[in-house]
Amino acid sequence: MSHSTPPAGNVPAGLPPEQLPPVSGPLTGHEQGPPRTSIFVKELLRGSAVTTILAIVLALIVGGILIAFTDEDVQAASVYFFARPGDTFVAIWQSVYGGYEALFRGAVFNYKAADFAAQIRPLTNALGFAAPLIAAGLGVALAFRVGLFNIGARGQMLIGAMFAALFTFHIDLPMWLHLPLTLIAGIVGGALWGGLVGVLKARTGAHEVILTIMLNYVAYYLLLWMIRTPGLLQREGTNQPITAATPETAQFPDLFGPRFPQLDWGFVIVIVATIVVWWVIERSSLGLRMRAVGENPHAARAAGISVQRIYIYAMLFAGGLAGLAAMNQVQGSVTTGFTAAIDAGIGFDAITVALLGRSRAWGTFAAGILFGALKAGSFSMQAQGIPVDIVLVVQSLIVLFIAAPPLLRAVFFLPKTDQEKAAQARAKAAKQRAKAVEDKAVAS
Structure with missing residues (x-):
């Protein structure tokens, strides 16, 4: 009775080596990295394009808060907020929606206009400006x-x-x-x-x-x-x-x-x-x-x-x-x-x-x-009774948030960049060294 010799490298018989599942882990020396999809998503969220878009969104949110605070109907409804809170929220929604709807109609597309030429005129005005x-x-x-x-x-x-x-x-x-x-x-x-x-x-x-x-x-x-x-x-x-x-x-x-x-x-x-x-x-x-x-x-x-x-x-x-x-x-x-x-x-x-x-x-x-x-849209907003300075505030906030990416990542819970992680690690190490020196001085 003949005995078959096992394949070299103690590989189990029955499957060729190329069909065996890969082995990874800290004990094998071949630790598997994170999936490519997660790496792509993480790099995308760290990118400048996402940062710019989120800066615009956050600036519009803050601008909406300012529109609500300066609206007379919101101020009037907030007087009896605890009696009828729904009126205040309705007034806030109407003021913010009305403001940004006027901005859209004045800058992109005026769907209330009579003909198509008048409807797209806001877009041509925006390009001209x-x-x-x-x-x-x-x-x-x-x-x-x-x-x-x-x-x-x-x-x-x-x-x-x-x-x-x-x-x-x-x-x-x-x-x-x-x-x-x-x-x-x-x-x-x-x-x-x-x-x-x-x-x-x-x-x-x-x-x-x-x-x-x-x-x-x-x-x-x-x-x-x-x-x-x-x-x-x-x-x-x-x-x-x-x-x-x-x-x-x-x-x-x-x-x-x-x-x-x-x-x-x-x-x-x-x-x-x-x-x-x-x-x-x-x-x-x-x-x-x-x-x-x-x-x-x-x-x-x-x-x-x-x-x-x-x-x-x-x-x-x-x-x-x-x-x-x-x-x-x-x-x-x-x-x-x-x-x-x-x-x-x-x-x-x-x-x-x-x-x-x-x-x-x-x-x-x-x-x-x-x-x-x-x-272009600021003129339509001004016609709605919204101060034109709100648009200037939104512009300034966009630049502020663009210049402070860590603030945006903290607000939207985005992953930190490698530079930010390294800076955080250095700050933590410096804090630990300072604490060690202080403990040593107290002990002596």
């Missing part, structure tokens, strides 16, 4: 990627508008030549003003924040003086500080006709600018050098990159994009003549847009559309 925000935000975001905190978009917009009015408003040209010439003049004006910051930063080491703040004031008072001086930019026949109207041949045509006056071809140019910025930063060799300087200028210099030159290039680009934002105002929204307030706060809102967009081209584009929608 978003165009200059996107352009200026791209300039700030590009500077952020190079490690520069450009808060001079306002001054760059003012100088861009001044260049356009000074060099192109008083000439008579056909539209195919006058419109692009005016656009180029505004972009060049903003680029020169931004490039001045880059040169001073590169040559003298002056901080760009101080430079841009000071140059904002210089640009404002320079433009104010020019529109108050006859023969320069002041409109003929008036003593008011306002320029002449933008020539019709220099105005952006409406993109979809006169029924949608807020949306013009300037928005298409902004889309092209977004594509160009994305390609320059993410795909070109210049963008590689810019990102290297933004990550570590000392290492970039050691690698042979001219950090000073990159600073100048970055601020030229940033100023030119701010000039494009000014042209969206001068050639699109404000064509009856502009004052020294032509920037309309866009230069500072651009910082918020760039932060919300994570300094990425398409993220800034999406953030600009969001803020344009909030601006």
Whole structure:
């Protein structure tokens, strides 16, 4: 009687090795990791996209609380809350729902309008408001990627508008030549003003924040003086500080006709600018050098990159994009003549847009559309008796929550990042060491 020899490695007979179940565990040395699905979900919840969405949601929740507190019906019903609490909750629901419903109708789709063109007009208004925000935000975001905190978009917009009015408003040209010439003049004006910051930063080491703040004031008072001086930019026949109207041949045509006056071809140019910025930063060799300087200028210099030159290039680009934002105002929204307030706060809102967009081209584009929608919808909210400042509070809260991811993770019980876990472990270890030293001192 013959006996079969067991397979090598003491593997049970009857099943080939490739069909045996895998063995894992701490005793085998092959401990199985977490499932891929859980890893994907955890990384998704840690991602910037989820953080941004939750920041917007939390800001809207806080905004709804503010709407309820400022509503007169809620205040009246809260007086007898303990007698009839349902009235207070109904009033809160009606105030918050009415406010955000008005925001939606004013920014996205007005389902109460008579025809389809009137129903989608709010969306075109939101895109029109978003165009200059996107352009200026791209300039700030590009500077952020190079490690520069450009808060001079306002001054760059003012100088861009001044260049356009000074060099192109008083000439008579056909539209195919006058419109692009005016656009180029505004972009060049903003680029020169931004490039001045880059040169001073590169040559003298002056901080760009101080430079841009000071140059904002210089640009404002320079433009104010020019529109108050006859023969320069002041409109003929008036003593008011306002320029002449933008020539019709220099105005952006409406993109979809006169029924949608807020949306013009300037928005298409902004889309092209977004594509160009994305390609320059993410795909070109210049963008590689810019990102290297933004990550570590000392290492970039050691690698042979001219950090000073990159600073100048970055601020030229940033100023030119701010000039494009000014042209969206001068050639699109404000064509009856502009004052020294032509920037309309866009230069500072651009910082918020760039932060919300994570300094990425398409993220800034999406953030600009969001803020344009909030601006368009704020007028409908104001018609409902809701203070327009609520929208500004919501915008500020979005940026606040974006800048504090640990707060969002604590509110929504999201998993912590590896950096946060390491920081928590270091803090715990330091606390234990301090306690050990204290116990040792007491014992001695």
